[in-house]
Amino acid sequence: MKVTIDGKEIDVPKGTTILQAARMIGAEVAPPAMCYYSKLKSSGGYCRTCIVKVTKGSTANPTPMPKPVASCRTEVMDGMVVENFTSPEIVEARKGIVEFLLINHPLDCPVCDQAGECKLQDLGYEHGLAESRYEFERREFDMIDIGDKVKLHMNRCILCYRCVKVADQLTDGRVHGVINRGDASEISTYIEQVIDNEFSGNVIDVCPVGALTDKTFRFKQRVWFTKPVDAHRNCPTCSGKVRLWIKGEDVLRVTARKDQWDEVEEFICNACRYDHKKKSDWEIEGPSPVNRHSVISQNQYAHLNQQKLEQLKHQSALGFMKIDKKP
Amino acid sequence: MARKLLIQNDQVPGINTLEVYRAQGGYRSVEKALKTMVPDQVTEEVKKSGLRGRGGAGFPTGMKWSFLAKPEGVPRYLVCNADESEPGTFKDRYLMEKIPHALIEGMITASYALGARTSYIYIRGEYFYVARILENAIKEAYEAGWLGRNILGTDFSHDCYVQVGAGAYICGEETALLESLEGKRGNPRIKPPFPAVAGLWGCPTVVNNVETIAAVCPIVNMGGDEYAKIGVGKSTGTKLISASGHINKPGVYEIELGLPVEEFIYSDAYCGGIRNGKSLKAVVAGGSSVPILPAHLILKTAAGEPRLMSYESLSDGGFQTGTMLGSGGFIVMDEDTSIVKNLFTFTRFYHHESCGQCSPCREGTGWMEKVLKKFLNGTAQESDVDLLWDIQRKIEGKTICPLGEAAAWPVAAAIRHFKEEFLEVARSKKFVDISHYERLNKQYAS
Numbered sequence: 001m002k003v004t005i006d007g008k009e010i011d012v013p014k015g016t017t018i019l020q021a022a023r024m025i026g027a028e029v030a031p032p033a034m035c036y037y038s039k040l041k042s043s044g045g046y047c048r049t050c051i052v053k054v055t056k057g058s059t060a061n062p063t064p065m066p067k068p069v070a071s072c073r074t075e076v077m078d079g080m081v082v083e084n085f086t087s088p089e090i091v092e093a094r095k096g097i098v099e100f101l102l103i104n105h106p107l108d109c110p111v112c113d114q115a116g117e118c119k120l121q122d123l124g125y126e127h128g129l130a131e132s133r134y135e136f137e138r139r140e141f142d143m144i145d146i147g148d149k150v151k152l153h154m155n156r157c158i159l160c161y162r163c164v165k166v167a168d169q170l171t172d173g174r175v176h177g178v179i180n181r182g183d184a185s186e187i188s189t190y191i192e193q194v195i196d197n198e199f200s201g202n203v204i205d206v207c208p209v210g211a212l213t214d215k216t217f218r219f220k221q222r223v224w225f226t227k228p229v230d231a232h233r234n235c236p237t238c239s240g241k242v243r244l245w246i247k248g249e250d251v252l253r254v255t256a257r258k259d260q261w262d263e264v265e266e267f268i269c270n271a272c273r274y275d276h277k278k279k280s281d282w283e284i285e286g287p288s289p290v291n292r293h294s295v296i297s298q299n300q301y302a303h304l305n306q307q308k309l310e311q312l313k314h315q316s317a318l319g320f321m322k323i324d325k326k327p
Numbered sequence: 328m329a330r331k332l333l334i335q336n337d338q339v340p341g342i343n344t345l346e347v348y349r350a351q352g353g354y355r356s357v358e359k360a361l362k363t364m365v366p367d368q369v370t371e372e373v374k375k376s377g378l379r380g381r382g383g384a385g386f387p388t389g390m391k392w393s394f395l396a397k398p399e400g401v402p403r404y405l406v407c408n409a410d411e412s413e414p415g416t417f418k419d420r421y422l423m424e425k426i427p428h429a430l431i432e433g434m435i436t437a438s439y440a441l442g443a444r445t446s447y448i449y450i451r452g453e454y455f456y457v458a459r460i461l462e463n464a465i466k467e468a469y470e471a472g473w474l475g476r477n478i479l480g481t482d483f484s485h486d487c488y489v490q491v492g493a494g495a496y497i498c499g500e501e502t503a504l505l506e507s508l509e510g511k512r513g514n515p516r517i518k519p520p521f522p523a524v525a526g527l528w529g530c531p532t533v534v535n536n537v538e539t540i541a542a543v544c545p546i547v548n549m550g551g552d553e554y555a556k557i558g559v560g561k562s563t564g565t566k567l568i569s570a571s572g573h574i575n576k577p578g579v580y581e582i583e584l585g586l587p588v589e590e591f592i593y594s595d596a597y598c599g600g601i602r603n604g605k606s607l608k609a610v611v612a613g614g615s616s617v618p619i620l621p622a623h624l625i626l627k628t629a630a631g632e633p634r635l636m637s638y639e640s641l642s643d644g645g646f647q648t649g650t651m652l653g654s655g656g657f658i659v660m661d662e663d664t665s666i667v668k669n670l671f672t673f674t675r676f677y678h679h680e681s682c683g684q685c686s687p688c689r690e691g692t693g694w695m696e697k698v699l700k701k702f703l704n705g706t707a708q709e710s711d712v713d714l715l716w717d718i719q720r721k722i723e724g725k726t727i728c729p730l731g732e733a734a735a736w737p738v739a740a741a742i743r744h745f746k747e748e749f750l751e752v753a754r755s756k757k758f759v760d761i762s763h764y765e766r767l768n769k770q771y772a773s
């Protein structure tokens with residue numbers, strides 16, 4: 001099936017979504033995606049950041065689609081023509097979505113463990129407005145521990161449902177992930193039920209923001225002062241292929257390996273994640289490929305100190321931040 | 328006298344019982360369909376009748392039925408949407424409460440047409456007492472052999488169940504309804520697939536409104552062609568209208584589609600005019616989510632034609648100067664009504680009812696409510712009108728289900744037609760008493 005996205009044509013198999021086709025073409029046409037996760041079934045459709053305009057439905061039925069569609073949940077048709085960054089309407093609408101995602105976000109990046117690898121920071125920076133028009137109190141939840149390894153900081157959650165799908169699809173016995181309704185929705189403590197499960201730690205890796213963080217790593221270090229290396233070990237439970245975040249001789253954190261789209265390549269088990277924090281536990285393969293634009297990479301070239309970085313990232317993208325809350 | 332097909336017997340004593348209902352000619356459509364027609368003939372009559380969904384969207388019912396996938400060996404379901412939660416709409420309750428067998432009869436006849444062995448009536452939690460009425464009616468119908476195995480000695484067997492929801496507007500959206508019916512959180516599904524292909528438990532399903540299903544009985548009885556003669560153009564048949572607000576005679580009225588709006592508001596056969604001799608300011612014609620229209624545009628179209636109670640006439644002029652028939656929730660406002668306060672009430676409702684799955688609706692509805700509250704607090708700026716306009720624009724068309732639009736349209740329409748009033752409220756810095764809402768809010772929170 002032939003599909004044209006922002007003027008670039010590609011041939012893809014039936015069943016491919018617009019987002020997948022766009023990723024095949026390349027990052028220059030790929031819409032940002034905050035909730036879709038290719039490794040999780042039925043993910044996507046929630047955040048609406050990936051919306052695009054279908055200006056021609058297909059060769060057989062060229063009628064344009066009346067509304068913007070979620071590219072992550074819309075399959076391509078032969079002859080479809082899609083506008084993403086080339087449509088001013090979409091760029092404008094996406095700004096609106098980003099604004100919606102940020103109005104209730106605490107914007108506590110300076111004290112958030114996810115800073116530097118947060119998809120919402122990137123999104124705000126690349127697709128957001130310079131200033132917030134929201135003047136009301138932001139919604140607040142209590143922080144909770146879900147088990148002894150994972151911290152849930154609900155204020156930062158964007159309700160992408162990824163952790164719910166992980167719990168659903170990788171672990172047994174989970175009932176529900178979200179309680180309450182509307183903007184009072186909360187990731188629920190039912191998740192505690194999965195804490196004993198060997199794969200529960202993956203909720204941390206799929207969380208695009210700092211809502212679910214690794215308690216064994218919290219506040220140890222800004223991520224951009226750690227160096228990621230790929231490593232493996234002989235693990236009886238998972239593939240054992242991981243990424244170690246190292247400072248000097250210390251392994252500060254173990255995560256799954258992530259691909260170009262910031263999705264984990266293979267989910268890892270809790271034993272690898274939490275219980276093997278010595279370099280000698282691992283066979284180190286070499287430095288991880290890091291996106292050149294990321295903060296982590298920039299630090300590897302050691303130009304930017306922490307202060308400068310935070311100023312740069314937060315003031316331009318999220319410059320309206322007020323820091324009156326400690327995490 | 329206008330013809331009535333649905334609630335003509337609502338005043339007959341004991342009409343809620345099977346005995347009286349039957350004596351008034353009830354269950355004839357089941358007899359006629361099962362004994363003299365094949366299922367597709369029933370669907371054909373419904374197509375000919377031009378019946379359109381009475382739940383809000385107005386989609387042709389016969390066409391919806393013919394889209395139902397019929398793979399071998401897979402059950403099909405009919406689900407009745409009795410969630411009726413759109414503010415200003417209470418016609419389904421009236422019908423079910425007064426004449427429960429009219430719905431049960433429709434369920435059986437429609438299920439026969441669709442080949443559904445099982446059907447469900449999903450009713451909102453607040454209507455628990457109506458659910459009891461329906462359950463009684465179903466019990467009576469089983470005892471008399473209208474439900475169960477081999478109805479009227481034919482091959483057709485059917486079971487009908489009532490399921491009570493927990494009280495959520497969003498569970499009226501058909502796919503959220505199906506999720507809830509399956510025992511899950513009532514989040515709308517991402518479409519496609521549509522229920523006609525994969526609905527309840529993944530099986531082909533038709534979801535229809537209470538009134539739509541009840542209308543199948545007169546259609547089968549009188550024939551589709553005869554039914555189509557009632558009404559005007561593509562708005563055929565009769566429609567239940569829930570009339571509320573500042574009128575002399577609020578209540579549920581069955582009208583022939585095509586009745587002039589002016590007659591509906593002022594005639595003693597219907598609303599009986601504006602109460603206390605006041606004058607008409609505005610009307611929300613089809614439930615809280617359709618655009619509000621000022622008096623001059625609800626009585627006459629922009630072209631000066633008399634506005635009629637029909638799908639086409641009410642939407643004449645698009646959203647610039649028109650509105651929608653929607654679910655038939657007809658809310659009348661007199662000259663003393665504050666449009667700003669009314670909009671706050673509506674917006675507060677949508678904020679409260681958003682399921683929270685998608686970001687524009689989850690975040691945008693609450694934001695709009697907060698901005699509107701500034702108008703009532705006396706703290707709004709004139710620029711807040713533009714902000715409201717921009718927020719609704721950024722919600723509309725970008726959400727998973729139409730609740731996003733349902734929240735955005737009233738805001739857009741109120742500003743479109745009453746902008747000056749918003750600006751005036753902003754300038755006056757006057758405090759509007761909403762302690763009533765605050766109390767309600769607390770009640771909800773507890």
Ligand SMILES: Cc1cc2nc3c(=O)[nH]c(=O)nc-3n(C[C@H](O)[C@H](O)[C@H](O)COP(=O)(O)O)c2cc1C
Nearest residue numbers: 380381382408410411412499500501535536539729
């Ligand atoms: C937020 C929302 C709430 C709805 N609530 C109801 C309802 O309470 N009753 C109803 O019949 N339809 C409701 N609908 C429309 C249904 O999704 C569906 O279109 C309807 O039940 C189809 O029946 P019909 O074709 O007979 O009208 C709602 C739609 C939305 C988006």
Ligand code: SF4
Nearest residue numbers: 157158160161163207
């Ligand atoms: S906690 Fe993280 S992964 Fe889970 S829904 Fe919230 S943002 Fe998504």
Ligand code: SF4
Nearest residue numbers: 682684685688726728
């Ligand atoms: S539009 Fe609102 S109610 Fe509908 S799915 Fe999105 S959040 Fe839920």
Ligand code: FES
Nearest residue numbers: 045047048050072
């Ligand atoms: S990534 Fe498509 S809607 Fe979130």
